[in-house]
Each structure stands twice: as structure tokens, then as C-alpha cells.
Amino acid sequence: MSTVDSLPKAELHCHIEGAMAPALAHAIAKRNDLTLPASLFSEQGGGYAWRTFNEFLMAYDGAAGVMRTTEDYAELMYGYLAACAAEGAIYVEMFISPDHAIDIGLGYAAQLSGIAAGIDRAQTEFGIVSRLVPVCRRHLGPDKALATAKLVAAEPHPYVVGFGMAGDELRHTPADFAPAFRVADNAGLACTVHAGEVDGPKSVRDAIDALPVTRIGHGVRSIEDPALVAELARRGIVLEVCPGSNLALGLYPDAVSHPLRRLLDAGCRVTLNSDDPAFFATSIGNEYAMASAQMGLSAQELLTITRTAIDAAFIDDGTRRALHARIERGS
Numbered sequence: 001m002s003t004v005d006s007l008p009k010a011e012l013h014c015h016i017e018g019a020m021a022p023a024l025a026h027a028i029a030k031r032n033d034l035t036l037p038a039s040l041f042s043e044q045g046g047g048y049a050w051r052t053f054n055e056f057l058m059a060y061d062g063a064a065g066v067m068r069t070t071e072d073y074a075e076l077m078y079g080y081l082a083a084c085a086a087e088g089a090i091y092v093e094m095f096i097s098p099d100h101a102i103d104i105g106l107g108y109a110a111q112l113s114g115i116a117a118g119i120d121r122a123q124t125e126f127g128i129v130s131r132l133v134p135v136c137r138r139h140l141g142p143d144k145a146l147a148t149a150k151l152v153a154a155e156p157h158p159y160v161v162g163f164g165m166a167g168d169e170l171r172h173t174p175a176d177f178a179p180a181f182r183v184a185d186n187a188g189l190a191c192t193v194h195a196g197e198v199d200g201p202k203s204v205r206d207a208i209d210a211l212p213v214t215r216i217g218h219g220v221r222s223i224e225d226p227a228l229v230a231e232l233a234r235r236g237i238v239l240e241v242c243p244g245s246n247l248a249l250g251l252y253p254d255a256v257s258h259p260l261r262r263l264l265d266a267g268c269r270v271t272l273n274s275d276d277p278a279f280f281a282t283s284i285g286n287e288y289a290m291a292s293a294q295m296g297l298s299a300q301e302l303l304t305i306t307r308t309a310i311d312a313a314f315i316d317d318g319t320r321r322a323l324h325a326r327i328e329r330g331s
């Protein structure tokens, strides 16, 4: 086992529907009597079919559409956490999408109970800790985002620790979503928002100016504005960096061109994440391995990244202390 394999890892940015491997999507579709379109999968098999960011978002919705029951969510969550634990992850903060559960007629409470069952089973069997961040999706617009925030605020759950926004950054502005984030913030939920992924540094600037966020999902394109990078570093805003996702979506041609190293060197607080591992052929272990082998991060730097993730996780202080203690013990 290499040093990187055995390092304690943590991730703050993974979408549950994006963690569903095609084989699991097929199995769940079968037991739910659903026929998935062949066009959802790549011809070579083994992957999902998409070429552009928007096609990815559509394929993602297509995969999410197989879910029907609490057991489907429990199986998906448990399986993902088991795989993460096998790669050395001690903590996973997962984005979940209440509107997918509503669209399939399951509802948020039933979705949550299945996911929580998966979390409990994985923690009992592997010690991995997990918490949840419901997200609204930007391309569905501010009204739907506000409805999602109100739902999440009205139905608190001990594992739901934050609120976020994913989706197509090129639609609407962050300020349009300020009412939704205000509801979440007032409910005591810590906030994060996707920005600086498909859109440039201005999207990050607009997000931190308009929304009560302590973290940015991706944020890598901040590197195009040195003043913004300096401000992120000064304010300690944490970037949920997802290199494998960025490469798969064509933001950067290769790992060497990826700005992770430069963001770190500029003093930004960064974490490593898999985003949608089943779509981007990655995993949290792979992200750490790539940062080590192809971006030149040392084992000490990777350990600092794990510590940053635990510091920035939306968890209570007791859980944070316990996870830091595990990092120091190395397990």
C-alpha cells in the first residue's frame, strides 16, 4: 500500500446521484420495473454518455430518475460510503437533491430516511462518518430554490447540516438566490454554492458578495483573477476542488494545467473531492492519488487538505474533534 493509499481522507463535495455507477442504475431500474434508454450509457459500456456540461446535467437527471424507494437511496448511500471507507475516507459530506425525490413521488422525508439508514449502516460497519447538504439547482430558477430551502428548513434532520446550490452556473445570478439562502442561513444551515466551474471568476465574486457562504463548490476559475484569489485566501473561504471532474468536463486539458497547486501556493484553503465519481471515472482515493502523482502534492500537503476538509465540514465541534483525533492517529 502506498503512503497516499493509507492517508486519512475526507470529501465535502459529492452528489449522491452522481455516485451511482451504471451497474447500480441498471439493477435499481430493473427492480423498479423501469426501462432506461440505451442512449444514457456509453456505447463501450461501463459509463454514462455525455459530451458537454449540459449533456452531463441531463444524463445525471436520467440516472437519478431510476430511484423510487427509501431502500434505493439506502443502498446507494451505503455502497458509496463503503467504497470511500475502503479508500481511507473518514468523512463524506454528501449533496442530496430533494427535488429529484419529489419528482419521482417519493418525497424528501422518505429520501432522507433511506439515506440516513445507509449512513448508519456504513458508520457501524466501517467507522466512516457522513452528513448531508441538500442542494437546489440553479437552472430550475429562484422560486424552486426558495421552495427547496423552505422545505429543508421546515423538516430538520440531525444529519442535514447545510444547504447548497448546484446546476448550470450560466443561468440566473447568485443574487437571485439570496432569498433561498437567507431561509437556509436563518435555519442555522451552513452554506456553499457552485461557482467558478463553467463560469469565470466573476461568478465566484458575485457568489461571495450575494450569499452567506463559507465554501465555494469548485471555485477553480478564481485563479483567473489574482485579486479574487487573494481575497479568498484572506477570508479563509474554502474551495471544494474536484480535479477529476474538471478534467472530465474539459475545463483543463490535463492535471499539470489544473490550478490546484497554484491555489494552494497562493494561500487558499482547498479540499479534494470527487463531485460525480460515476460520471467522471474517479473516486476520492483517485483524487488524492492524482494530486500526489500528477500535481506534485506531498503526503504532508494531502494531510493538510484532509485537515482543512474537517475544519470546513458543516459538523458540530464534538464530531470535528473526533475526526481530527482520527487523522492524528492515522486511521
Ligand code: ADE
Binding pocket: 015, 018, 060, 166, 167, 168, 194, 197, 245, 275, 276
Ligand atoms: N450537479 C452535479 N454535478 C455538478 C457539477 N459538476 N456542476 C454543477 N452542477 C452539478
Ligand code: ZN
Binding pocket: 013, 015, 166, 194, 217, 275
Ligand atoms: Zn458539484
